[in-house]
Amino acid sequence: MYGQHKITLMCVSGLLWLAGPLIAAANVSSDTLPEHDRDVAALAAELSAEDADTRARAVMRVQDLGRCHLLVKRLIAKLYKDSWRLSDEELLPRPRSEPREPDPRNREVVARMIEGLDDIDAENREWAARALGRLADPEAVVPLIDTLSDEHPEVREWAARALGSLGNPRAIDGLEALLGDPEPEVREWAARALGGIGDDRATPALLGALSDQSAPVREWVVRSLGRIGDIGAIPDLIAMTDDDNADVREWAVRVLGALADLRAEKALLARLGDAHTTVRAWAARVLGEMDACD
Numbered sequence: 001m002y003g004q005h006k007i008t009l010m011c012v013s014g015l016l017w018l019a020g021p022l023i024a025a026a027n028v029s030s031d032t033l034p035e036h037d038r039d040v041a042a043l044a045a046e047l048s049a050e051d052a053d054t055r056a057r058a059v060m061r062v063q064d065l066g067r068c069h070l071l072v073k074r075l076i077a078k079l080y081k082d083s084w085r086l087s088d089e090e091l092l093p094r095p096r097s098e099p100r101e102p103d104p105r106n107r108e109v110v111a112r113m114i115e116g117l118d119d120i121d122a123e124n125r126e127w128a129a130r131a132l133g134r135l136a137d138p139e140a141v142v143p144l145i146d147t148l149s150d151e152h153p154e155v156r157e158w159a160a161r162a163l164g165s166l167g168n169p170r171a172i173d174g175l176e177a178l179l180g181d182p183e184p185e186v187r188e189w190a191a192r193a194l195g196g197i198g199d200d201r202a203t204p205a206l207l208g209a210l211s212d213q214s215a216p217v218r219e220w221v222v223r224s225l226g227r228i229g230d231i232g233a234i235p236d237l238i239a240m241t242d243d244d245n246a247d248v249r250e251w252a253v254r255v256l257g258a259l260a261d262l263r264a265e266k267a268l269l270a271r272l273g274d275a276h277t278t279v280r281a282w283a284a285r286v287l288g289e290m291d292a293c294d
Contacts, residue, residue: 040071040074040078041078043061044075044079046058047059047272048273048277048280055274055275056273059269059270059272062269062272063270066265067269067287067290067293072269073293076272076284079272079281080285091257091258103135106137109131110132110135110139110140111139113128114132114139114140114143117132117144117146117147122151122154125155126152126154129147129155129159129161129162130162133158133166134165138166140162140166141163141166141168141171142170144163144171145163145171145174148160148174148177148178153181153183153185153186156181156183156186157183157186160178160192161193163193164189164196165196167197167198168197169197169201171197172194172197172202175190175193175194175197175202176205178190184212184213184216184217187209187214188216188217188220191209191217191223192224194206194224195225195226195227198229199228200229203225203228203232203233206221206224206225206228206233207225210236215243215245215247215248218240218243219245219251222240222248222252222255223255225237226254226259229259231259234259234261234264235263237252237255237259238252238267241253241264241270241271246274246275246279249271250276250278250279250282253283253286254282254286256286257285257286260291262290265290269283269287271283272287
């Protein structure tokens with residue numbers, strides 16, 4: 001009997017020893033334990049719901065918890081994983097054509113194209129501006145600036161495009177004036193050209209163009225502000241994450257991610273509940289790549 005009691009006591013003691021960590025774990029604050037995957041999935045579903053009120057309530061919950069809360073971190077990790085298709089795309093792609101060194105063998109052609117900017121035929125002036133953008137000779141900068149006031153919008157547009165390719169800061173004033181052009185395509189290319197030049201002296205004018213009625217213009221203003229990288233634009237870029245147009249919101253999120261400023265955290269969390277899938281995906285990627293929590 002004694003032997004049996006001894007064996008029983010040893011078994012009980014062993015079970016208590018094994019149960020010790022489980023008992024201790026049960027006494028740990030629930031805030032330190034991982035949230036169940038079902039909670040994360042449920043919150044993710046609410047953020048992508050068709051009903052705007054459901055998304056809004058989920059966004060408020062996420063914002064109240066903050067990016068560093070365990071549940072939100074797990075949510076971002078899930079959404080970031082789901083946005084894998086964006087993983088190879090740059091937040092802020094570089095311009096397609098970087099400024100090139102002029103070829104001295106083209107000087108004669110450049111001279112003829114500069115003369116072509118004064119041609120009586122608008123189509124010839126347009127093609128002269130196109131050619132000068134490709135030839136990339138600084139001698140064309142001043143004539144192209146003068147061409148920004150051409151009476152034909154196609155000529156103004158291609159002059160702006162050429163100046164963006166040349167990347168010379170002397171064109172800033174003329175391009176800023178073109179942000180008020182009556183044609184939205186011209187305004188768009190003025191904004192794109194200012195981004196191509198990349199000088200922060202253009203920041204105030206670009207900020208003023210964020211209220212343009214044309215969504216493509218607003219999108220390229222946002223993108224150009226990102227290329228310039230002036231952190232003074234961050235409050236305005238945060239406001240653009242709530243733009244009526246999904247493409248504008250997407251680029252505001254991407255630019256804020258490239259600038260990596262924590263002031264944008266609340267606005268980025270709000271975009272996790274955006275009505276458009278791509279905006280939600282970029283918000284998740286940007287939040288997933290932000291600095292780790294302390």
